[in-house]
Amino acid sequence: MPRFPPALRHRRYRLLWLGLIISVAGTQMQTAAILWHVNQLNPQPLALGAVGLARILPFLLFSLAAGVAADVWNRRRLLFITQSVLALLALILASATLENRDSLALIYVMVALTGATATFDLPARQALIPNLVPAEDLTNAFSLNAIAFQVGAIAGPALAGLVLATVGIAYCYLVNALSYLAVIVALVLMGPVPQPRGLRQAGGLGPRQLVAAVREGLRFVLGERLIFSSMLLDFFATFFSSATALMPIFARQILEVGAVGYGWLIGAPAIGALGTALVMSTSGPIRRQGRLLLVTVAGFGVATIVYGLSRSFALTFVSLIATGVTDSISTIIRNTIRQLRTPDALRGRMTSVNQIFFLGGPQLGELEAGIVAQIWGPVIAVVSGGIGCLVAVAWTRSRYPEIERYRGDEVAMPAPVAAA
DSSP states (O other), X not given: OOOOOGGGGSHHHHHHHHHHXXXXXXXXXXXXXXXXXXXXXXXXXXXXXXXXHHHHHHHHHHHHHHHHHHHHSOHHHHHHHHXXXXXHHHHHHHHHHXXXXXXXXXXXXXXXXXXXXXXXXXXXXXXXXXXXXXXGGHHHHHHHHHHHHHHHHHHHHHHXXXXXXXXXXXXXXXXXXXXXXXXXXXXXXXXXXXXXXXGGGGSOOOHHHHHHHHHHHHHHXXXXXXXXXXXXXXXXXXXXXXXXGGHHHIIIIISOOHHHHHHHXXXXXXXXXXXXXXXXXXXXXXXXXXXXXXXXXXXXXXXXXXXXXXXXXXXXXXXXXXXXXXXXXXXXXHHHHHHHTSOGGGHHHHHHXXXXXXXXXXXXXXXXXXXXXXXXXXXXXXXXXXXXXXXXHHHHHHHOTXXXXXXXXXXXXXXXXXXX
C-alpha cells in the first residue's frame, strides 16, 4: 500500500528537497536552451557534441579534489558557495545573449565554468543527505531526490520550449539564475547541520594530505567490487546511449516538430522517471535489486534503439519516456548501494569518483554521438549507442557476477578506512 514518504518527515531534508525541485527545473531549462542556442549558431552535429566535452573536462580535472572538499569542509557552507556561483554564471550568459554578444566560444566557456562549479556542488549535496535523514530513510530520500530531479527535468525543458518560441533564449538563462535562490533560501532556513569531522581531524590539508586523501578514496572504491561495478555499468551504458545532444536535429530535421515539440521530447525521459520515482517512493523495499538493475539498464538500451529508428513523434515520445523509467529505477538502486556501503567520512570522495563515471559517461557519450552523427548520420549514432549499451550490460554481468546476486538487504557498511 502507498505510504507517506518517511524522508519528508525530516524538516531539513524537506527544505532541501523543495529547493532542489525549483533549482533543477531552472538548470534543465538552461541545458535545453544551450543545445538549441548552439544548434542555432552552428547546425553541425559536432558543435552539439562539443557541449558535452566542455561539460566533462572540468569534472575530469577537479572531481577528485571536490570529493575531498566535501569530506573536509562543511557541506552546507560549500553548497552556499557553489549555488551562488552557478547563479552568477547564468546571469552572465543571460546578459551576453540579451546584448547580442553571444558566440560559440562564450557558450563553451560558460558551460565549462558551470561544470567546474557543479563538480564541487554534487559531492557536497549527495554527502549532505545522509546527515539530514537516518540510515533507514536513506533509500526513500534518494527516491525523493529522483522525484525532485524528474519534476524539474519535465518542467524545465517544457518551459524552455515555450520561452524559446516566445521571448527568446536569454530568458531561459535568466530564469535559471533566479531558480538557484530556492536552494540558497533552503540552506539558510535549515540552519547548521552536524557533520562528522572526518578529515578535519588532521589539522589541515596541504598538498601531501590532499594526495593521500584522494588515494584513500580511490582505494575504497576500487576495493568495493559492488560499488565499482555499478559505476562501470553506469559509465558504459550512458556513454553509448547518450544522444540528448542530437535532440535538436531529430526535432528539426527528422520529426519536424519545432521548438515546442523539442521541449516535450527533451522532457519525455523525465516524465517516465517521475512516475517511476513516485511509485518507488511510496512502495515497500525492492527485492533482488541487482538483477533488476541489469534488466533496467538493458531496457534503457532497447528504448534508445527504438528512439533512433522512429519516424513518429508519438513513438519517439514513448520510447524516450521508457528511457526515463528504466534510468530512474537503475539510478535509485545504484545510489542506495553506494551510500549504504560507504562510511560518512568517505562519502564525498566516493561521490566524486562516482560523478566521473555517471557524468563522464553521458558527456563523453554526447561527444561520441556528435562525431558518429557527423560521419554516418544521427540515426546510426543513436541506434549503435543502444546496441553498445546492451553489450555493456552483458559484459558487466559476466565480469562482476556479484552485482546480479545483490538482493538489497545487505545494508551493513564496511569498516571505515583510517583517515589520511
